[in-house]
Amino acid sequence: MLLKRRVRYWGYLLSLPGSLLLVGLTSLAAPAQSRLYNPIPMPPTNEVNDTLSTQDIPTGQGGFARDYVVNLTAGDQLAIDLSSDSFDTIVTLLAEDGTTIGENDDGPDGKTNSLLFTRIIKTGRYIVRVRAFGEAAGGPFRLKLTRLRPVP
Numbered sequence: 001m002l003l004k005r006r007v008r009y010w011g012y013l014l015s016l017p018g019s020l021l022l023v024g025l026t027s028l029a030a031p032a033q034s035r036l037y038n039p040i041p042m043p044p045t046n047e048v049n050d051t052l053s054t055q056d057i058p059t060g061q062g063g064f065a066r067d068y069v070v071n072l073t074a075g076d077q078l079a080i081d082l083s084s085d086s087f088d089t090i091v092t093l094l095a096e097d098g099t100t101i102g103e104n105d106d107g108p109d110g111k112t113n114s115l116l117f118t119r120i121i122k123t124g125r126y127i128v129r130v131r132a133f134g135e136a137a138g139g140p141f142r143l144k145l146t147r148l149r150p151v152p
Contacts, residue, residue, distance in 0.1 A: 040066070040067065041068070042070040046070070047144045048143040049142050051140050059131055061134065062134065063133065063134060064132060066131075067130075068127065069126070069128075072124065072126050074122055075119070078117065078120065078147060079148055080093060080104075080117075080143070080146075083114075083141065083142050084112075084113070084140060086139025086140055087133070087138050087141075088136060089132065090132070091114040091129070091130060092127075092128075092131070093116060093118055093126055096124050096126065102118040103116065128143065130143055
């Protein structure tokens with residue numbers, strides 16, 4: 001015996017012997033789909049002047065983060081420089097699977113800007129994450145990724 005009952009907001013709930021099936025999802029899923037994770041491509045100059053805001057990714061620690069995607073090659077040696085006069089910066093380099101390759105809070109200048117040096121082991125897509133330390137909402141920042149070359 002098949003029971004069919006309208007379920008508010010979600011569609012129809014079908015009851016089959018030993019199981020339930022939800023069909024006919026309504027448009028409530030549409031707003032969620034428009035906010036899917038979509039990192040910003042790093043421009044060819046590898047430099048960004050942007051603004052971190054409360055519209056960015058919540059960190060769960062009261063702050064926010066903004067992600068940039070970049071293709072890197074095995075053997076690349078990088079310097080990732082993140083600076084802001086508005087907030088205490090943290091820069092993180094993440095592999096495509098989400099593992100942290102490197103992170104820096106305060107650079108060697110003794111200020112709250114971040115400077116990360118790392119070497120890429122595997123060719124692929126990487127995420128450069130810009131975030132504010134603590135519960136800071138953010139503000140304007142400058143991000144620069146430099147591929148370091150050995151001196152001949």
